[in-house]
Amino acid sequence: MSGIADGRIVVVTGAGRGIGRAHALAFAAxxxxxxxNDLGAGIDGSGGSAGPAQDVVDEIEALGGKAVANTDDIASWDGAAALVRTAVETFGGLDVLVNNAGFLRDRMLVNLGEDEWDAVIRVHLKGHFAPTRHAAEYWRAEAKAGRTRVARVINTSSGAGLLGSVGQGNYAAAKSGILGLTLVAATEFARYGVTVNAIAPAARTRMTEVAFADDMAAPDDGFDAMAPENVSPLVVWLGSEESSAVTGRVFEVDGGRVSIAQGWRHGAVRDKGSRWSPGELGPVVAELLADAPVPEPVYGTALT
Structure with missing residues (x-):
């Protein structure tokens, strides 16, 4: 098995099922x-099993590739460190970290419990930060030793992180936070030869099939636009040495489509040159709104 990622050492979190599994198989191919890496937990993060991770390893090895299973909790400091050590001790280094693990605990904000908030923020946001932090420590040490690696981080956000999603306030906040983390990491890690990008994918997985079952059914024939495997080619390319000029970007990807998402940008300005009084600001805000584009609708809202 050889190709664009030949010889690269890759960690994929949440790789036992869905998009993560597709990434692992695509990199190996x-x-x-x-x-x-996969805890083998349920869609809400409960339970756990080594089975899903090992099943993917078995698939890769059956096709002639090389892989190892890891079941560490990537949202724990020690678990994230152990994950990076697994790559270094098993394969001799680390070139690519794909942060993908996550689960859902959906609820309208007025009904959302503290534990439901904390759990989702932990697995998505801390589950991106902790592995990234330990991987970056390794890459920094390699660079200081004169062994700079052509390293990559690919983070996983969501349309919910870009635009919000009704009933997913915890998930949307975490996925939006991942975008901010991506921008900062891309800037800070450049000195070590590391690029950092994010994707906002759409595909049929355990996390989407309940909410979007009608829209995501596989077709009887022809191109399956919602197959998780459609997302992985971009991730593999971003993890390759070819992508060295691309960092701090967010890509939306689904089916056969790839696009660059446009983030927050400075907009129109009115500058008085001194402090505004509250009574002056109504017309000023109205002018600013008139000059600004209409926001994209939050997912789950009715379009009119």
Missing amino acids: EGARVVV
């Missing part, structure tokens, strides 16, 4: 050695 292109010649990478893969650490398949």
Whole structure:
């Protein structure tokens, strides 16, 4: 097995099922050695099993690739450190970290419990930060030792993180936070030869099939636009040495479509040159709104 990722050492979190599994298989098909991380938990994060991660390893090895299973909790400090060590001790290094693990605990904000908020923020946002932090420590040490690696981080956000999603305030906040983390990491890690990008994918997975069952059914024939495997080619390319000029970007990807999402940008300005009084600001805000584009609708709202 050889290709665009030949010889690369790749960690994929949440790789036992869905999009993560597709990433692991796609990297292996292109010649990478893969650490398949998965707790084997339920869609709400409960329970756990080594089975899903090992199943993907078995698939990769059956196709002639190299992989190892890892079941560490990537949202724990020690678990994230152990994950990075697994790559280094098993395959001799680390080139690519794909942060993908997550689960859902959906509820309208007025009904959302503290534990439901904390759990989702932990697995998505801390579950991106902790592995990234330990991977970056390794890459910094390699660079200081004169062994700078052509390293990559690919984070996983969501349309909910870009635009919000009704009934998913915890998930949307975490996924939006991942975008901010991506921008900062891309800037800070550049000195070590590391690029950091994010994707906002759409595909049929355990996390989407309940909410969007009618829209995401596989077709009887032809191109399956919602297959998780459609997302992975971009991730593999971003993890390759070819992507060195791309960092701090967010890509929306689904089916056969790839686009760059446009983030917050400075807009129109009215400058008085001194402090405004509250009574003056009504017309000023009205002018600013008139000059601004209409916001994209939040997912789950009715379009009119």
